[in-house]
Amino acid sequence: MINFTLYKRGMQGSWKTLLIFAAVLAMYFAIIISMFNPEIGSALEEFAKAMPELMAMVGMTPASAELISFMSAYLYGFIMLVFPMIFSIIIANKLIASHVDKGSMTYLVAAPVKRSTVVFTQMKVLCTGLFALVLFATVLGIVVCEISFPGELDIVRFALLNAGVLCLQLFISGICFLASCVFNESKYAVSAGAGIPALAFIIQMLANAGQDLEKFKYATFFTLFNPDGIIAGEASAYLGMAILLVGAIALFALSIIVFSRKDLHI
Numbered sequence: 001m002i003n004f005t006l007y008k009r010g011m012q013g014s015w016k017t018l019l020i021f022a023a024v025l026a027m028y029f030a031i032i033i034s035m036f037n038p039e040i041g042s043a044l045e046e047f048a049k050a051m052p053e054l055m056a057m058v059g060m061t062p063a064s065a066e067l068i069s070f071m072s073a074y075l076y077g078f079i080m081l082v083f084p085m086i087f088s089i090i091i092a093n094k095l096i097a098s099h100v101d102k103g104s105m106t107y108l109v110a111a112p113v114k115r116s117t118v119v120f121t122q123m124k125v126l127c128t129g130l131f132a133l134v135l136f137a138t139v140l141g142i143v144v145c146e147i148s149f150p151g152e153l154d155i156v157r158f159a160l161l162n163a164g165v166l167c168l169q170l171f172i173s174g175i176c177f178l179a180s181c182v183f184n185e186s187k188y189a190v191s192a193g194a195g196i197p198a199l200a201f202i203i204q205m206l207a208n209a210g211q212d213l214e215k216f217k218y219a220t221f222f223t224l225f226n227p228d229g230i231i232a233g234e235a236s237a238y239l240g241m242a243i244l245l246v247g248a249i250a251l252f253a254l255s256i257i258v259f260s261r262k263d264l265h266i
Contacts, residue, residue, distance in 0.1 A: 001120045003113050010125035014091050018129050021087045022136050032074045033144050036067055067152040072227040076165060084133055084169045089194045091129055092176035095122040097189035119259040123177060123252050130173055138162040157231050167244040168225040172197045174251025181259040
């Protein structure tokens with residue numbers, strides 16, 4: 001179902017954005033990991049003690065003094081949630097809705113290629129970019145940790161943590177891609193594709209802020225991603241990962257159906 005010419009074109013159009021986000025992640029990973037000190041604690045932990053509610057709001061509350069717990073709190077409580085999400089919002093809109101809005105989709109669907117092949121190929125471009133971004137973060141984290149703190153990082157648990165964040169980001173990208181397939185104008189596609197994940201993240205932040213709002217965490221899919229649970233090997237955390245992955249597959253499948261049947265008005 002993949003059109004390799006279209007796939008190559010899509011990857012060429014998204015590699016600069018991917019490179020920018022990879023550079024941003026590289027900067028954050030290098031800075032945050034350098035702040036870890038297994039002997040005297042970290043500057044971030046001191047900041048967390050001074051402003052506990054703010055740090056809890058963005059998920060920056062390490063469960064233990066281990067390096068993997070430190071990274072989970074300070075990189076996978078905010079950085080690895082927000083930046084890949086923004087990447088998905090940008091690329092999903094660029095791959096479908098932007099083409100329809102500008103009228104360039106005419107040339108794609110006029111070619112001797114099925115609509116389902118076009119949308120499936122564009123979906124693969126999005127997923128490839130997202131996978132590459134998470135894989136880069138995984139390799140980067142391992143390399144930086146091994147250079148700075150040899151033997152301190154539990155690589156297997158770190159890989160599982162990144163598998164969990166990949167499942168979450170695939171689910172978010174599914175929402176963004178579906179919005180891009182539903183709406184013919186970029187402004188509406190971005191509003192829905194960015195609005196739903198952003199609202200869910202804000203709800204999650206409010207739920208993390210205090211006990212009075214804790215019940216709201218059940219209103220967002222971000223709760224299904226449980227970094228501490230993944231590190232601890234909890235079955236419920238792995239179940240959450242599975243639900244996110246199945247949800248992502250369902251969202252992408254729905255996107256293909258919607259785009260294949262919609263009236264493009266072009």
